[in-house]
Structure formats: structure tokens, C-alpha cells
Amino acid sequence: MIKVGIIGATGYAGAEIVRLIQGHPKAQVVWYGSRSYIDEKYSSIYGNLFKLVDAKCLDDNMDELSKECDVIFTATPQGLCASLVNDEILNKVKIIDLSADFRLKDVSVYEKWYKIEHKAPQYIEEAVYGLCEINRDKIKGARLLANPGCYTTCSILTAYPLVKEGLIDPDTLIIDALSGVSGAGRGAKVANLYCEVNESAKPYGVANHRHTPEIEEQLGYAAGKELLLNFTPHLAPMNRGILATEYATLIKKDGDLPTKAEVRAAYEKYYGKEHFIRLLDDGIYPETRWVEGSNFVDIGFKIDERTGRIIMMGAIDNLVKGAAGQAVQNMNIMFGLEENTGLDLVPLFP
Known part of the structure; x- marks a missing residue:
């Protein structure tokens, strides 16, 4: 089983990753990271997961996460992932970042449009833009992946x-x-x-x-x-x-x-x-x-x-193809699984 950690697990995108991994036959969430809800039961925040998820929310300690997980999803605002990532972590775990920290290849463009200083520009060139249908071959070997926006x-x-x-x-x-x-x-x-x-x-x-x-x-x-x-x-x-x-x-x-x-x-x-x-x-x-x-x-x-x-x-x-679903699709590619694993979701109607 792929051990999954999520930083930002209580935002909408993070919660959608949790929902998708619940139905994934090859992955399980072992870390529900959330600064705002530390020690609170995850299902008390998202009642749709009552009796499905019994875990409590933990912090966003990426160093500790990298020791316990195979992949970390960062479903956080711009700037956080870049402030936490380093060589030691990337040598131990794959990171799929749902923010814009590593999507743009020109750091000056990032800083102009997002109005913040980039904390890890040394990883921008390495990061793979995770638009699955376009960059599939590059995604396979990635250790740092920039999940596209919706x-x-x-x-x-x-x-x-x-x-x-x-x-x-x-x-x-x-x-x-x-x-x-x-x-x-x-x-x-x-x-x-x-x-x-x-x-x-x-x-x-x-x-x-x-x-x-x-x-x-x-x-x-x-x-x-x-x-x-x-x-x-x-x-x-x-x-x-x-x-x-x-x-x-x-x-x-x-x-x-x-x-x-x-x-x-x-x-x-x-x-x-x-x-x-x-x-x-x-x-x-x-x-x-x-x-x-x-x-x-x-x-x-x-x-x-x-x-x-x-x-x-x-x-x-x-929230699915525009965020969490694409992130899981990227995870599947990175770990050599069929892309639709855990993602064969029939659209809801009405």
C-alpha cells in the first residue's frame, strides 16, 4: 500500500484527496495534516467521513511526514510547500504540490503574479508540471510534482x-x-x-x-x-x-x-x-x-x-480533475499504477 500524507487535509481539495483515497485499493492516508484542527477527529470536521475515518488531525511536520509516508500531498496556499521542501525530504518521499509554488518556470513571473518571495527556486527546474495527458512521460520519474490549477x-x-x-x-x-x-x-x-x-x-x-x-x-x-x-x-x-x-x-x-x-x-x-x-x-x-x-x-x-x-x-x-483527482492520477503514474486506479467515479446527477 502507498502510504499517503496530506498537509492541508481540512481544505476542500485536501478533503477531496481523503475521499478519493478512501476508495483507492492501493493507497491509504496515514497522516491528516491540518494546523487549524490539530488533535480533532477528522470526521468531526467532515461528517461525510463519519465511521469511515477515525484518525485525528496532526500538524504539518514535513520532516516527520517524510519518514512515515511514500507520498505527500500539499493542499495549501502558495508559499508553504516551497518553505518546507529540501533535499533530505525529496530523497525520501515524493511530493505532489497543489499550490502554484512550482508550476511556473520563471521565478520572477511567480513573484510578480503571486506577490510573495519564492522560498525554493532551486527546485523549479526539476519540478514536473503534472498535466497528466500532456506530460505523462515526465511525471513517471518525478519526485516533485506541480499539480495544475483548476x-x-x-x-x-x-x-x-x-x-x-x-x-x-x-x-x-x-x-x-x-x-x-x-x-x-x-x-x-x-x-x-x-x-x-x-x-x-x-x-x-x-x-x-x-x-x-x-x-x-x-x-x-x-x-x-x-x-x-x-x-x-x-x-x-x-x-x-x-x-x-x-x-x-x-x-x-x-x-x-x-x-x-x-x-x-x-x-x-x-x-x-x-x-x-x-x-x-x-x-x-x-x-x-x-x-x-x-x-x-x-x-x-x-x-x-x-x-x-x-x-x-x-x-x-x-475539485476532482481540477485538483484532487488529478493529484491522485499523478500519484498513480508516479507509482506505476493504472491511471484510473481509484478514480473510476461515475459523475453525480442530479
Whole structure:
């Protein structure tokens, strides 16, 4: 059995890792780390795990964790993982970090967008960006893995094949995305109160959301050049879900736009054999309710011949494929297991 430790086990993403590992046949949680709830029973915080988890919350002592665990998930705010990691720990245990500490390869970009000093820049180059369907081969040998964010996972996967195949002009890419409220975390904030969120939708982080450089960097690798794009997130009155709607100009070949068949062929080339990516039938478009509680990514598209543009759409559960599910998928790859181990979750409905 893979011995799992979690730092930040009482946040939404950490709790989702706990839920997923409960159903994992090859892993078990041996350390429920939480600064806020030390010595409290975990099931008293998350009642859905009553009589399923009897353990108490412990601290976030990564040195001690590295002695008792095979893998540590850090589901914590930016800055914590980087402040704790060192060579001694990395030589003993694998780390899957759900924060942004090791996602960006340019430390100056990280410090500009996250407004904090990076505490371990020496590990940035080594860290593997854990977008499973794109970086699978690199993930296999990783000891430090940067788990992508929820907006970024959906946004990148939705456009990646068309950028990679040169079917769209990536400099024209515009991304609008909706997120459920759980994406803001479990901390108490006035803006996330029921009466503030219910029956409303709003944009935020307009032109300066900190997931923007992550999307630009990863799609830039696919394009083979640096990218600048517009990314506008929106908060929607739902618990879970990300819906990304993306627009880009199609690149003509011999004066003609790519056909629907050519676009679908590009998606099939990269995702046709992917377990967790579902390419929807023509005329069917993603909905967050069809992926809720699962590790699936649903993708659809529509060519607008009138404008010469394409509309690409993707949907995920922000806490599963957008956080904990992808983290467990990465763990499976790192430990040589089938990727869907413990993750064959049928989406919840209604």
C-alpha cells in the first residue's frame, strides 16, 4: 500500500484527496495534516467521513511526514510547500504540490503574479508540471510534482490539440471561464457567503488573474513560442465545476478554413485514447453537471464559418480533475499504477 500524507487535509481539495483515497485499493492516508484542527477527529470536521475515518488531525511536520509516508500531498496556499521542501525530504518521499509554488518556470513571473518571495527556486527546474495527458512521460520519474490549477487544467486541455497542430492562431485566443464557489477554498470570506453568491454571477481577476501566466506558459510550449492571451474568470452560484469557453481564429490552408473533420481528427490524435477525456458528439456541448464528482474532462467545439473562428468548450469538476483527482492520477503514474486506479467515479446527477 502507498502510504499517503496530506498537509492541508481540512481544505476542500485536501478533503477531496481523503475521499478519493478512501476508495483507492492501493493507497491509504496515514497522516491528516491540518494546523487549524490539530488533535480533532477528522470526521468531526467532515461528517461525510463519519465511521469511515477515525484518525485525528496532526500538524504539518514535513520532516516527520517524510519518514512515515511514500507520498505527500500539499493542499495549501502558495508559499508553504516551497518553505518546507529540501533535499533530505525529496530523497525520501515524493511530493505532489497543489499550490502554484512550482508550476511556473520563471521565478520572477511567480513573484510578480503571486506577490510573495519564492522560498525554493532551486527546485523549479526539476519540478514536473503534472498535466497528466500532456506530460505523462515526465511525471513517471518525478519526485516533485506541480499539480495544475483548476482553471488551467480545463483551459489548457480544451485548446491544446488545436494549438499544437497549428489549426488556430494562439495569439487570438480568448478564454472565458466559470467556476463554482468551492474553487475559492473553505476559508470564510464575505464575498463567498450564500447571500453574496446565490442568484448572481460575476467576473473577477479581470486582466490580472494569476492563472493567466500558467495557461500562457503551457500553451506556449504547444505553440513553440511565447503567448499572450485574454483570460477572464467568473464566479457562478454552484458548488463545483469549471466551464471554459474559448475563442480563436482558425488558420486557413490554401484559402480554406479547417473542416469539422480536421478539427475532430486533431482532438482524436491527442485524446482519442485518453481515459478521462470525453470528446462529445457533434452538436453536444459540455455541461458542468455531467462531470460533477468525477475525473472526466468533457470537450466540444463549434466552427463559426461566418467569422472564421472556432468556439472550444471544456468542463471539469474543479475539485476532482481540477485538483484532487488529478493529484491522485499523478500519484498513480508516479507509482506505476493504472491511471484510473481509484478514480473510476461515475459523475453525480442530479
